[in-house]
Amino acid sequence: MMLFGIGIGVLVGGGLLTLVLKKSAGINKLGMASVVAGNVFVIVAALLGLSGRYAGEVYQFFLPLPVGAVLFSLSPLSSFFLLIIAVVTGLAAVYAPKYLAHYGEMPWRFKAHWLLYNLLAASMMLVVTAQNAVFFMLAWEGMSLSSFFLVLFQNERTKVRRAGWIYLVFTHVGAACLLVMFALLAQVSGSFDFDAMRAAAAGFSPGLKAAIFVLALVGFGMKAGFFPMYVWLPEAHPAAPSHVSAVMSGVMIKTAIYGIVLTLGLLGGGQGTELWMGWTLVVLGLVSGIFGIAFAAVQQNAKRLLAYSSVENIGIIATGLGVWFIGMASSNEVLARLGLMAALLHTVNHALFKSLLFMGAGALQLATETLDLDRMGGLLKKMPRSGLAIIAGAVAISGLPPFNGFVGEFLLYSSVFAQGFGSSLVRAVYVIAILGGLSIIGALAVFTFTKLVGTSLLGEPRTDHAAHAHEVPASMYVPMLVLAGLCLFIGLFPLPVMSALKLVLADSGLAVVGQLPSGIVSSLAAMQWVAFALIGLIGVFALVRSRVLSLHKVENTSRHKVGSTTWDCGYHNPTPRMQYTASSFAQPLASFAQPLYSPHRDGSIGPDLFPAPVARKISFPDLILDRAIKPMYSWISRAFETFSIIQHGNTHWYVLYIVIALLAVLFWSFVI
Amino acid sequence: MTSLQNMLLIVVLITDLTMAANSRLGTCINITAIQGFALGFLPLAIGLEKGMNFELVAIAVIGIALRGILFPYILHRSLLNSGTSRELKPIVGYFLSVAIVLVLIFASLWISIRIDFIAPQLLLLSTVALSTIFAGTFFIVGRRLAIMQILGYILLENGIYCMGLAFVQDIPMIVELGVLFDAIVAVFVMSVATNKIHEEFEHFDIQKLDSLKG
Numbered sequence: 001m002m003l004f005g006i007g008i009g010v011l012v013g014g015g016l017l018t019l020v021l022k023k024s025a026g027i028n029k030l031g032m033a034s035v036v037a038g039n040v041f042v043i044v045a046a047l048l049g050l051s052g053r054y055a056g057e058v059y060q061f062f063l064p065l066p067v068g069a070v071l072f073s074l075s076p077l078s079s080f081f082l083l084i085i086a087v088v089t090g091l092a093a094v095y096a097p098k099y100l101a102h103y104g105e106m107p108w109r110f111k112a113h114w115l116l117y118n119l120l121a122a123s124m125m126l127v128v129t130a131q132n133a134v135f136f137m138l139a140w141e142g143m144s145l146s147s148f149f150l151v152l153f154q155n156e157r158t159k160v161r162r163a164g165w166i167y168l169v170f171t172h173v174g175a176a177c178l179l180v181m182f183a184l185l186a187q188v189s190g191s192f193d194f195d196a197m198r199a200a201a202a203g204f205s206p207g208l209k210a211a212i213f214v215l216a217l218v219g220f221g222m223k224a225g226f227f228p229m230y231v232w233l234p235e236a237h238p239a240a241p242s243h244v245s246a247v248m249s250g251v252m253i254k255t256a257i258y259g260i261v262l263t264l265g266l267l268g269g270g271q272g273t274e275l276w277m278g279w280t281l282v283v284l285g286l287v288s289g290i291f292g293i294a295f296a297a298v299q300q301n302a303k304r305l306l307a308y309s310s311v312e313n314i315g316i317i318a319t320g321l322g323v324w325f326i327g328m329a330s331s332n333e334v335l336a337r338l339g340l341m342a343a344l345l346h347t348v349n350h351a352l353f354k355s356l357l358f359m360g361a362g363a364l365q366l367a368t369e370t371l372d373l374d375r376m377g378g379l380l381k382k383m384p385r386s387g388l389a390i391i392a393g394a395v396a397i398s399g400l401p402p403f404n405g406f407v408g409e410f411l412l413y414s415s416v417f418a419q420g421f422g423s424s425l426v427r428a429v430y431v432i433a434i435l436g437g438l439s440i441i442g443a444l445a446v447f448t449f450t451k452l453v454g455t456s457l458l459g460e461p462r463t464d465h466a467a468h469a470h471e472v473p474a475s476m477y478v479p480m481l482v483l484a485g486l487c488l489f490i491g492l493f494p495l496p497v498m499s500a501l502k503l504v505l506a507d508s509g510l511a512v513v514g515q516l517p518s519g520i521v522s523s524l525a526a527m528q529w530v531a532f533a534l535i536g537l538i539g540v541f542a543l544v545r546s547r548v549l550s551l552h553k554v555e556n557t558s559r560h561k562v563g564s565t566t567w568d569c570g571y572h573n574p575t576p577r578m579q580y581t582a583s584s585f586a587q588p589l590a591s592f593a594q595p596l597y598s599p600h601r602d603g604s605i606g607p608d609l610f611p612a613p614v615a616r617k618i619s620f621p622d623l624i625l626d627r628a629i630k631p632m633y634s635w636i637s638r639a640f641e642t643f644s645i646i647q648h649g650n651t652h653w654y655v656l657y658i659v660i661a662l663l664a665v666l667f668w669s670f671v672i
Numbered sequence: 673m674t675s676l677q678n679m680l681l682i683v684v685l686i687t688d689l690t691m692a693a694n695s696r697l698g699t700c701i702n703i704t705a706i707q708g709f710a711l712g713f714l715p716l717a718i719g720l721e722k723g724m725n726f727e728l729v730a731i732a733v734i735g736i737a738l739r740g741i742l743f744p745y746i747l748h749r750s751l752l753n754s755g756t757s758r759e760l761k762p763i764v765g766y767f768l769s770v771a772i773v774l775v776l777i778f779a780s781l782w783i784s785i786r787i788d789f790i791a792p793q794l795l796l797l798s799t800v801a802l803s804t805i806f807a808g809t810f811f812i813v814g815r816r817l818a819i820m821q822i823l824g825y826i827l828l829e830n831g832i833y834c835m836g837l838a839f840v841q842d843i844p845m846i847v848e849l850g851v852l853f854d855a856i857v858a859v860f861v862m863s864v865a866t867n868k869i870h871e872e873f874e875h876f877d878i879q880k881l882d883s884l885k886g
Contacts, residue, residue, distance in 0.1 A: 652763060655812045656813045659813060670786045
């Protein structure tokens with residue numbers, strides 16, 4: 001516990017200390033060092049907490065709050081999230097200095113950045129450990145505000161400011177819901193402490209439970225990015241610096257997942273859930289997953305693509321949570337255990353590979369000065385190490401073995417398969433719907449990340465920038481390779497990870513205990529061997545390939561040499577501009593699902609007799625922001641425009657309005 | 673109510689009506705001065721009936737000094753600065769204005785009868801109070817020039833003062849001073865604003881000040 005306190009202290013102190021330095025390089029180094037040092041303490045504390053050492057203990061910090069006290073605990077569940085936060089924010093901090101350096105020498109902005117970055121890390125850690133609603137909301141708001149200012153790093157750009165505002169609005173609507181939720185809970189239980197709320201949960205009426213669940217879903221959903229509320233993600237992530245996007249997408253939105261898990265505890269665990277809550281989460285999760293990945297598939301901006309893919313992954317996590325809720329409500333212990341385990345495992349996985357991919361996008365951006373996939377190409381040869389990490393991340397996020405994404409999704413599939421939610425026909429339809437949804441998500445994910453890797457790393461460079469790209473500094477690709485290594489580790493050794501997750505499940509607030517079904521354990525063990533075999537196979541193929549190529553070389557000396565490029569479309573000597581682009585890769589999908597995307601096309605390819613230069617741009621307006629929220633707002637503003645006839649500009653009329661209103665009230669009070 | 677008090681109240685009513693019929697700004701200021709004197713003497717008349725005390729005398733003196741002398745003086749000064757002497761094109765014509773003020777007086781009577789916590793012998797006082805308030809707001813709405821708006825505001829304040837008398841009989845000094853202080857500040861601010869408007873635009877027809885609308 002002391003360790004955790006020291007860690008937070010180092011983070012905050014280090015952030016403040018950067019303010020006194022003058023040179024950009026020093027600021028960046030100190031900022032990075034403070035995050036790494038603080039996080040080492042936190043990681044040790046989290047590992048101890050995960051082992052159950054602090055279970056059931058609640059600590060109080062001497063600082064008094066207006067309502068309640070600063071209470072926190074390092075339960076296994078909190079420690080689990082703490083560990084993810086500390087690892088990812090630490091690695092992103094290592095990545096940050098060289099990335100920030102390309103913005104030039106701007107000491108004040110870097111000072112603000114590091115202070116806010118450290119505060120963001122610290123407030124996320126406090127969110128997942130808080131045991132008092134007031135303290136929780138304080139940390140939550142600290143997290144929202146610091147990340148808002150981090151998004152505004154390049155605040156001189158209009159687009160960045162716009163993205164920042166969208167994020168701020170969404171996050172505060174969510175926070176408002178959470179305030180109402182905690183106020184309701186406090187009113188019923190008489191205290192803002194989570195323990196008191198848990199104790200009072202048995203007496204909650206079904207209506208109150210429903211209200212709390214819906215408020216939590218909307219409030220936390222705004223932050224997590226569930227389907228209709230994800231709007232800020234594709235706006236804010238591309239606008240923020242890459243390591244900030246990595247932290248926000250990798251771990252910050254996971255605090256909302258923690259929030260939902262926490263809410264179930266506050267509702268009284270298994271007795272508090274109802275079946276419809278689970279189904280709501282499952283449906284919401286699947287819809288988020290399908291829409292998220294479908295929109296990711298057609299994006300041309302690498303970070304926008306990754307942001308939509310976060311919506312998809314949050315959807316998968318929500319589906320897992322939904323299965324857990326269903327299992328709890330129908331007292332199906334095994335289903336509950338598998339669902340929660342799948343959700344938590346996918347939370348770790350997504351934190352690892354999504355932050356890896358955002359850092360990768362940042363590396364590509366640094367090398368080519370663009371995020372547009374259509375302007376990249378052939379980068380694997382220029383930047384082999386970051387390229388390797390990005391490929392690993394892409395394979396992992398697509399849910400393919402031997403990486404961790406596969407293990408997480410396998411667990412979710414098998415939870416649905418193994419239990420089947422009973423045996424009636426209606427249930428069978430549900431099961432098929434869940435499995436179908438997950439398969440669509442999986443297939444589109446493979447499509448999306450094939451596109452990402454294929455158009456940015458493979459092929460020929462499409463622009464001069466891409467042609468002259470070179471590898472990023474080691475401090476940037478090493479964190480990415482570490483993340484890729486962690487992804488591979490979970491993929492290769494799922495059983496140790498499962499036993500660590502079992503510690504989390506034993507958390508008193510969750511009340512999910514017991515063993516995994518033996519079938520699943522044995523298939524996980526088998527998977528481990530399959531993964532090793534796969535890697536061995538890849539190694540063998542690589543060996544054979546190099547042997548064959550070297551043999552070929554000898555023969556080539558005698559005959560004339562035949563060379564060809566990737567994506568040559570069957571042409572003998574194509575120019576790089578004839579390659580498949582990211583847009584053309586997504587074109588079949590876009591035209592197949594035209595009603596979903598309603599793409600916006602600028603310029604046309606006319607049927608002229610002689611070819612002339614043409615420009616064509618295609619963009620995909622967001623389903624919710626551009627096609628629901630914006631039209632709604634413009635309708636509202638037009639509706640209120642009609643009231644402007646009252647605003648006459650003439651003082652006499654204004655006074656007359658007041659007089660008429662006063663007289664009306666006066667006469668009304670005497671007539672009635 | 674003694675006949676002296678009634679007489680003062682009737683003077684107030686008559687001043688309301690003459691304000692409505694008059695186009696000369698200077699005369700209108702003088703009319704409010706007369707109204708100020710009448711209202712200033714009202715506490716003394718009450719004192720004659722119920723026994724004089726220091727508070728009533730003080731209220732009367734302060735009231736007469738401000739309403740009867742200081743406000744008219746300030747307004748005459750700003751009128752002199754502006755060089756305007758008449759309101760030529762009021763929004764509501766003079767004949768109609770008199771008719772409207774008469775209607776307002778009857779409406780006030782109608783309301784006063786229905787206010788059940790006012791003693792019947794104070795009916796005239798509350799009627800005068802309400803009709804002065806209404807007349808004041810009517811002048812704010814129905815006249816163009818800024819000076820007339822100020823006069824309307826002064827009438828409004830006078831009406832509120834009367835209303836206070838009608839509700840609580842003997843106004844505590846502090847309340848009366850509060851109302852008067854309000855009026856002083858308002859009149860000062862408004863005269864200054866009027867002068868500034870005049871300097872800036874060479875007129876103080878506030879109907880032309882509509883460029884701030886959104």
